[in-house]
Amino acid sequence: MLGNSRFAVGLHALALASIAQEMRKGKPVTSNAIAAMVGVHPVHVRRVMGSLREAGLVESQSGPTGGWELARDPKEITLYDIYLALESDLPFEMPARPPDACCRFAPFLPQALAGAMESAKRALHEHLSNVTLDQVLASMEKCSPRNGVESALMTFDIPY
Amino acid sequence: MLGNSRFAVGLHALALASIAQEMRKGKPVTSNAIAAMVGVHPVHVRRVMGSLREAGLVESQSGPTGGWELARDPKEITLYDIYLALESDLPFEMPARPPDACCRFAPFLPQALAGAMESAKRALHEHLSNVTLDQVLASMEKCSPRNGVESALMTFDIPY
DNA sequence: TAAATCGTAACTAAGATGGTTACGGTTCTT
DNA sequence: AAGAACCGTAACCATCTTAGTTACGATTTA
Numbered sequence: 001m002l003g004n005s006r007f008a009v010g011l012h013a014l015a016l017a018s019i020a021q022e023m024r025k026g027k028p029v030t031s032n033a034i035a036a037m038v039g040v041h042p043v044h045v046r047r048v049m050g051s052l053r054e055a056g057l058v059e060s061q062s063g064p065t066g067g068w069e070l071a072r073d074p075k076e077i078t079l080y081d082i083y084l085a086l087e088s089d090l091p092f093e094m095p096a097r098p099p100d101a102c103c104r105f106a107p108f109l110p111q112a113l114a115g116a117m118e119s120a121k122r123a124l125h126e127h128l129s130n131v132t133l134d135q136v137l138a139s140m141e142k143c144s145p146r147n148g149v150e151s152a153l154m155t156f157d158i159p160y
Numbered sequence: 161m162l163g164n165s166r167f168a169v170g171l172h173a174l175a176l177a178s179i180a181q182e183m184r185k186g187k188p189v190t191s192n193a194i195a196a197m198v199g200v201h202p203v204h205v206r207r208v209m210g211s212l213r214e215a216g217l218v219e220s221q222s223g224p225t226g227g228w229e230l231a232r233d234p235k236e237i238t239l240y241d242i243y244l245a246l247e248s249d250l251p252f253e254m255p256a257r258p259p260d261a262c263c264r265f266a267p268f269l270p271q272a273l274a275g276a277m278e279s280a281k282r283a284l285h286e287h288l289s290n291v292t293l294d295q296v297l298a299s300m301e302k303c304s305p306r307n308g309v310e311s312a313l314m315t316f317d318i319p320y
Numbered sequence: 321t322a323a324a325t326c327g328t329a330a331c332t333a334a335g336a337t338g339g340t341t342a343c344g345g346t347t348c349t350t
Numbered sequence: 351a352a353g354a355a356c357c358g359t360a361a362c363c364a365t366c367t368t369a370g371t372t373a374c375g376a377t378t379t380a
Contacts, residue, residue, distance in 0.1 A: 002252065002253070003163035003368080004367075004368060005255045005369085006368095008254055008255055008273065011273055011276065012269070012273055015273065030324085031325080038257070040370085041369065041370050043327095043371075044369055044370075046327070047327095047328090050327075060325090060326060061325080061377090061378080062325055062326045062377040062378055063324065063325055063326080063379050064378070064380075065324085065325085065378080065380095066325045066326065068326095079280065091251050092162065093162070094168055095165045095168055097199035108300045109172070109175055109179075109300055110172070111300070112175070112299045113168065113172055113296065115296075116299070117168070119287070120239065120287055120291075123286075124280070124284055124287075126283075127283035127284075131276060136272055139272045139275055139276070140268045140269055140271070163336075163337080164336075164337060164338085165337085165338085166337095190356070190357090191356085191357070200338080201339050201340075203338085203340075203341090204338055206358070206359085207359090209357095210358075220357060220358090221347080221356080221357080222346035222347055222348095222357050223348050223349095223354090223355065224355040224356060225347080225348065225349095226346080226347070226348085226356040226357065
């Protein structure tokens with residue numbers, strides 16, 4: 001586990017924003033709608049989306065008719081972009097140890113360990129930066145009957 | 161970050177046990193020694209090592225001359241073995257949402273999201289299961305001058 | 321002006337993490 | 351047999367993270 005749900009929430013929200021953008025031009029998705037659909041608190045959504053906005057992935061608008069919109073083409077948003085916007089670091093960070101607690105018999109071991117952690121991060125980075133939001137959405141269409149998506153769109157306007 | 165230090169601590173401890181095994185046949189490493197070298201509390205070390213023992217990676221012995229030893233050849237211990245022994249799951253789990261909070265406009269989206277998470281886990285799994293403890297130790301020798309390791313071994317018996 | 325939205329601070333509850341102490345069980349040495 | 355050096359584990363605690371909740375202000379639309 002990641003310890004938190006920011007990545008999953010952010011990915012879900014971006015997917016919703018992307019679908020909404022395609023289906024209801026000009027009407028952004030609100031935090032409340034995202035929150036209800038993702039199953040978390042609207043304030044939590046705004047916090048996550050705030051990070052995504054800082055990263056330039058979404059834009060927000062106040063007022064009625066306001067909400068969240070993608071700031072980029074879904075083809076140009078990778079899972080790594082999302083991860084980086086929402087988490088301080090990839091997993092497999094070496095925890096910083098107090099200097100005097102350093103391994104006393106070999107300063108080379110921590111270095112080798114850090115190398116192993118780094119290579120895990122690299123592998124992950126490589127994968128995440130090769131999957132786009134667009135691809136995730138495409139996989140949704142693949143695993144659902146066409147009419148399933150159609151009818152789903154009909155209920156997109158239900159009030160939350 | 162992983163949220164905790166169990167993986168790093170366990171990897172460090174296993175590396176120490178492996179080196180000790182090679183250098184001081186029959187004299188296992190104690191929790192206290194590991195704790196001092198890794199920079200954490202001895203009880204924390206025993207907790208982590210306990211999980212590694214459950215996974216069959218190490219064995220422990222009580223009494224004076226007791227301590228921790230590898231239960232397997234370092235060539236037969238992968239980073240994935242270690243990770244799995246110490247963490248409940250790889251990162252990128254989809255958080256379980258309450259059923260009635262499920263995305264109401266498309267049950268297919270969560271499915272697609274889960275697919276993206278799964279593929280990240282798969283990529284990570286593949287990498288971790290292809291790196292052995294042996295390789296990590298070998299990389300230590302590579303990045304240190306030979307006499308560095310030699311002199312390091314001299315101080316391995318300092319009391320903690 | 322009223323309503324709907326984002327922006328954010330503040331507070332809280334719950335859980336994770338790891339340090340610390342304590343005590344019992346093993347095993348070796350003498 | 352005694353004592354010392356280990357591991358095993360429970361119990362307790364402080365700290366941090368996470369996310370829910372409330373509240374209030376700013377913005378924008380109708």
